[in-house]
Amino acid sequence: MTAVLQARGLGKRYGRHWALSDCTLDIPAGHVVGLVGPNGAGKTTLLNLASGHLTPTTGEITVLGGRPGTDPNQLRKVGFVAQDTPTYAGFTVAEHLRLGARLNPGWDDATARDRIARLGLDPGQRAGTLSGGQRAQLALTIGIAKRPELLILDEPVAALDPLARREFMQGLLEAAVEHELSVVLSSHLVSDLERACDYLVVLVDSRVQVAGEVEELLATHHRLAGPRRDPDQLPRDQRVVSASHTDRQSTFIVRTDSAIHDPVWTVSQLSLEDLVLTYLDSSTRVAPRPVLEVQR
Amino acid sequence: MIWLTWRQFRIPAITLFALVVAFAVLLAMTGPGIAAEYADGIAACAQQGTDCGPFVNNFLNDYQTASLGVSAVALVMPALIGLFWGAPLVSRELEVGTHRLVWNQSITRTRWLVVKMTITGLAAVVVGAVGAVAVTWWASTIDNVPDNEFNRLASWVFDGRGVVPIGYSAFAFALGVTVGMLLRRALPAMAVTLAVFVVVQFAMPLLVRPYLLPPTDATVEITESTVDTFGHNMQNGRSTVLVEGQAPEEGAWLLSARTVDSSGNPVEAITLPESSTACTPGQSATPEPGAGMKTCLAELTRLGYRHELTYHPASRFWPFQWIETGIYLALSLALAGFCFWWLRHRLA
Numbered sequence: 001m002t003a004v005l006q007a008r009g010l011g012k013r014y015g016r017h018w019a020l021s022d023c024t025l026d027i028p029a030g031h032v033v034g035l036v037g038p039n040g041a042g043k044t045t046l047l048n049l050a051s052g053h054l055t056p057t058t059g060e061i062t063v064l065g066g067r068p069g070t071d072p073n074q075l076r077k078v079g080f081v082a083q084d085t086p087t088y089a090g091f092t093v094a095e096h097l098r099l100g101a102r103l104n105p106g107w108d109d110a111t112a113r114d115r116i117a118r119l120g121l122d123p124g125q126r127a128g129t130l131s132g133g134q135r136a137q138l139a140l141t142i143g144i145a146k147r148p149e150l151l152i153l154d155e156p157v158a159a160l161d162p163l164a165r166r167e168f169m170q171g172l173l174e175a176a177v178e179h180e181l182s183v184v185l186s187s188h189l190v191s192d193l194e195r196a197c198d199y200l201v202v203l204v205d206s207r208v209q210v211a212g213e214v215e216e217l218l219a220t221h222h223r224l225a226g227p228r229r230d231p232d233q234l235p236r237d238q239r240v241v242s243a244s245h246t247d248r249q250s251t252f253i254v255r256t257d258s259a260i261h262d263p264v265w266t267v268s269q270l271s272l273e274d275l276v277l278t279y280l281d282s283s284t285r286v287a288p289r290p291v292l293e294v295q296r
Numbered sequence: 297m298i299w300l301t302w303r304q305f306r307i308p309a310i311t312l313f314a315l316v317v318a319f320a321v322l323l324a325m326t327g328p329g330i331a332a333e334y335a336d337g338i339a340a341c342a343q344q345g346t347d348c349g350p351f352v353n354n355f356l357n358d359y360q361t362a363s364l365g366v367s368a369v370a371l372v373m374p375a376l377i378g379l380f381w382g383a384p385l386v387s388r389e390l391e392v393g394t395h396r397l398v399w400n401q402s403i404t405r406t407r408w409l410v411v412k413m414t415i416t417g418l419a420a421v422v423v424g425a426v427g428a429v430a431v432t433w434w435a436s437t438i439d440n441v442p443d444n445e446f447n448r449l450a451s452w453v454f455d456g457r458g459v460v461p462i463g464y465s466a467f468a469f470a471l472g473v474t475v476g477m478l479l480r481r482a483l484p485a486m487a488v489t490l491a492v493f494v495v496v497q498f499a500m501p502l503l504v505r506p507y508l509l510p511p512t513d514a515t516v517e518i519t520e521s522t523v524d525t526f527g528h529n530m531q532n533g534r535s536t537v538l539v540e541g542q543a544p545e546e547g548a549w550l551l552s553a554r555t556v557d558s559s560g561n562p563v564e565a566i567t568l569p570e571s572s573t574a575c576t577p578g579q580s581a582t583p584e585p586g587a588g589m590k591t592c593l594a595e596l597t598r599l600g601y602r603h604e605l606t607y608h609p610a611s612r613f614w615p616f617q618w619i620e621t622g623i624y625l626a627l628s629l630a631l632a633g634f635c636f637w638w639l640r641h642r643l644a
Contacts, residue, residue: 053399083396086392
């Protein structure tokens with residue numbers, strides 16, 4: 001499988017503030033990728049770089065093997081649903097589909113009309129009078145009917161109520177399966193991504209903390225609870241992600257490919273939410289041991 | 297993209313086109329009447345063998361206000377184009393975020409802006425041209441009345457006639473787009489566009505137009521027909537005379553008029569020597585009215601005083617029109633070029 005998104009030392013600076021720095025990332029094709037991180041972590045910046053809306057200050061990024069957003073061919077391959085799912089308030093739903101048809105050579109009108117009909121949207125209704133959920137669905141419909149190879153969505157459900165969120169994610173997943181789309185979507189809520197994504201990228205303070213397939217991440221992360229111990233005393237193949245201590249007890253989150261044999265530990269699995277939170281919480285995060293990095 | 301541009305542009309387009317067409321129809325309906333009235337009046341006084349001067353004066357008085365009004369509309373039209381077509385073109389998209397929808401379709405941003413600016417810009421030029429033709433045609437009767445005071449190079453007449461309104465319209469449009477791109481908000485963009493356009497429109501006739509072509513210099517004798525204003529003052533038994541020259545030919549644009557002495561040095565007021573009494577009131581021998589001034593002016597000429605005039609002849613109307621239109625079109629293209637540069641390099 002080729003990579004849908006590759007970044008090497010990618011950085012974007014606004015004035016003196018780095019919105020994203022030294023981001024290195026390799027996302028294989030055929031996944032629904034969740035990009036998660038707190039507000040201001042650089043998710044929108046990364047996605048805007050991927051869609052060609054921004055140009056990088058440092059490093060480079062390739063999407064589907066090409067430079068983002070420079071020529072019509074690249075634009076055709078990548079769909080992007082921007083934050084707050086903008087639509088033309090004065091245009092009707094049908095006019096939005098017409099816009100899509102006019103501006104995209106690969107436009108799939110049958111899919112678009114079918115989706116609009118299934119959503120129960122009135123083609124004659126102006127987008128300005130649609131609810132937030134309906135507007136997001138309309139934007140998603142345009143993104144899907146463009147028939148891109150990769151669909152990028154920036155916080156598409158952030159402004160939606162729980163029911164609209166579920167419907168949106170469902171529609172997105174169905175389309176991803178039906179049209180063999182790769183999808184990258186961002187959110188600051190893990191619960192949005194939990195059901196939908198099979199690949200996860202955690203971005204904190206403009207840096208990628210962890211990236212990988214969800215199944216693999218869940219299988220290799222463990223919570224160890226036991227008597228107090230220094231993290232350095234753990235086996236070398238166990239990468240300590242976080243450590244918290246009470247007077248007598250230590251709790252570690254470790255990442256390892258091998259089984260944990262030490263009987264002093266009570267080993268438990270992490271949920272996806274716990275896993276993400278571990279990476280988000282900077283107070284317990286342990287910097288990777290340099291020695292370990294060299295050996296791996 | 298053409299469909300999208302038209303879909304977004306149709307309401308402002310139809311509104312402004314309707315206004316211009318209504319204005320043109322109004323002019324078309326009143327124009328022939330004015331022309332007929334003038335022709336009849338001239339024919340009548342020629343037939344009676346009387347002086348046509350009083351009729352011409354009345355005629356000009358009657359239509360001065362209307363002519364000013366029509367010229368004002370011609371001046372306002374480009375501003376409206378800049379305000380309602382230019383300024384919102386890009387800023388509205390940036391303001392509400394729809395650029396993020398349209399830029400993610402399979403069309404490059406450059407092409408997006410090319411189509412938007414070309415269609416709307418051409419519409420601006422067409423509106424400018426329609427307005428200019430209508431106004432020029434309507435005002436042709438009034439403009440061609442022989443009248444010494446009248447000069448077609450003066451701003452309010454010049455700006456609404458010929459081809460310059462086309463240049464103004466294109467410039468106002470490009471200015472609006474540029475300002476909108478920089479400010480990214482429609483309403484402030486409209487305000488700034490208006491302010492900048494007004495400043496440019498005032499600066500052009502005051503600071504630039506006089507120098508578009510080298511003005512003509514002329515030194516002419518001081519006679520009754522060359523003097524525009526005449527002032528006389530007695531002080532300690534000596535006469536001080538102030539004369540101001542006027543344009544040496546009909547419809548010329550006078551830039552400066554100075555009085556110079558026999559050695560060519562400019563003088564403010566002419567102080568006559570004590571020996572000369574030609575300008576002293578009551579000293580003139582002949583009683584006929586105006587003869588005193590005539591004698592006085594002859595005395596000034598005898599002493600070597602001359603008018604030194606700098607002006608543009610009326611025949612430069614069309615050269616000025618083409619040059620100024622060219623300047624405005626060049627500015628428009630420069631602004632459009634800047635827009636594309638900004639779109640590629642800064643607007644992200």
